[in-house]
Amino acid sequence: MNNSKKSIRKDNKKVITDLNQSSKMATSLKLWIAAGVVAFIVVVVAICYDAFHQDALVTVDGTDYKLNDIEVMYNVYNQESQTEYMNQMYAQLYSQMGQAGYDYWAEDGVVDQVRSSIINNMEQTEVLYLESQKKKANIKLTSAEKKTITTTANDLMSKLSSKRLRKTKFTKTKLVDYLTKQKIADKYKEQLISSYGITEDTAKANVDESKYDERKVQLIQVATKTTDSTGASKAVSASKLATYKEQMNQYLAKAQAGTDMSKILGKDEKTYTYSETTFLVGQDKIDSKVEKAALKLKNKEIAGSVIEGTDALYIVKMVDTACKDSYNSAVSSEVKTEQNAKLQAAVKKMKTSYKVKEHTKAINALKIGEISLKKGESLTEYASDSDSKSSSSSKATSTPKASSK
Structure with a gap:
């Protein structure tokens, strides 16, 4: 009889212990769930804050x-x-x-x-x-x-x-x-x-005009050097150079005969080019041989021969020996x-x-x-x-x- 009572008490204690453990587990689970919900809310709030809140910049x-x-x-x-x-x-x-x-x-x-x-x-x-x-x-x-x-x-x-x-x-x-x-x-x-x-x-008053000794010239030119895929420069062949010189002399004759320099070349011409440009004396903006020839010219004069520059042949005509383009630009x-x-x-x-x-x-x-x-x-x-x-x-x-x- 006593043994039976002891057994019942043990069983009751075990049940109570199991119930307590289950209760603790349930409570712990609830706490974890609650913590997860709070964390989720915090993340959502943070995202919304970043999305909609903006600090003043100015x-x-x-x-x-x-x-x-x-x-x-x-x-x-x-x-x-x-x-x-x-x-x-x-x-x-x-x-x-x-x-x-x-x-x-x-x-x-x-x-x-x-x-x-x-x-x-x-x-x-x-x-x-x-x-x-x-x-x-x-x-x-x-x-x-x-x-x-x-x-x-x-x-x-x-x-x-x-x-x-x-x-x-x-x-x-x-x-x-x-x-x-x-x-x-x-x-x-x-x-x-x-x-x-x-x-x-x-x-x-704040621009020194003496620094703007400028000339304006018209040029017809053809390149005498080419550049390969590596960027290296190479002179054209002697025969091609001779062809270029012959053609340039023909263009020079037309210019000297009074043909407008800008109209000598054909519209589809790609090898020979026409341009009007300015340069400041002594500032290396233009080929030195072209500059030397140009400085000898008066307005509307044309250099008497084709100029063989560093990398091109040139026909040079003086447009303005007292060009003010750069000076006026500096003033502006x-x-x-x-x-x-x-x-x-x-x-x-x-x-x-x-x-x-x-x-x-x-x-x-x-x-x-x-x-x-x-x-x-x-x-x-x-x-x-x-x-x-x-x-x-x-x-x-x-x-x-x-x-x-």
Whole structure:
């Protein structure tokens, strides 16, 4: 009897122990499930946060501008598209030379330059627009300018792929509003530049004319050296050289007889070429023997014989012994340099006035070259009109407020 009771108690203890263990296992399982659910929620929240949350890149006059704001995204699109266009153009050229896989984006400084241009262009547009409103510059867009803006927006919306439209989040209204703001900023910029009074006459004081001793000549030439597939240069055969000299002497006779140099060669001529070019004396831009012969000529005079240069035969005619092309170009460049220096100084003051703040961490985190496009994809906005979808035209919207979001 006692043994029977002991056995029952043991069995009861075992059952209780098993129940306790099962309860603990169930509790543990629940905890693991709960932990898994929490972890899943954390991951989902993190993904959603990354997808929808954006840090401010730039603050202007108290307004934060983030990546998806049209003020930023349009400049991202513009810079990335231009750079990718160059990338594809260079890649094609290198491929034709047997060097596949070229990546312009990987060149030193390219990504940083694109990043900098995006931010600088965006900031300049914003402060110039704000200043134009503050100064009551009374800038109004013409009907033609409004039409151009609307056409540009329509074209972009019709030519961009659906994938890129999703990436940029462009809409016609956003584009028209921003392009309007940009145009007003540009017109105000032109007002400022005009107010500086910098002209070619004032800029000439900073350009040394004596450094631009220039001549303009007309040339007919034929190469006397060829380049093989390895890049090595080789002189043409003696018989071919003799043929070239004979033909060049015939052309020289025509030129001396008064035939227009530009009309001596046939339209389909490929071996012999005509050109009009300029050179600065003593700066090795042109074959030294051609330069020596040219310096002896007056306007409209032709060298008395065919000139045998380093790698070509030449017929030389003087067009202008006092050519000013390079000097005038230098003066024009000086005007732009001085105007831009003044403008950038003014913009710098505006940025201080409107408390422009760059959020460096967020700016550096931008994945330049991957935001508005995918490297290597077709840039449909650069396609000809016949290749793109037809676009419609509508009236531009009213001038936007700088701080509207």
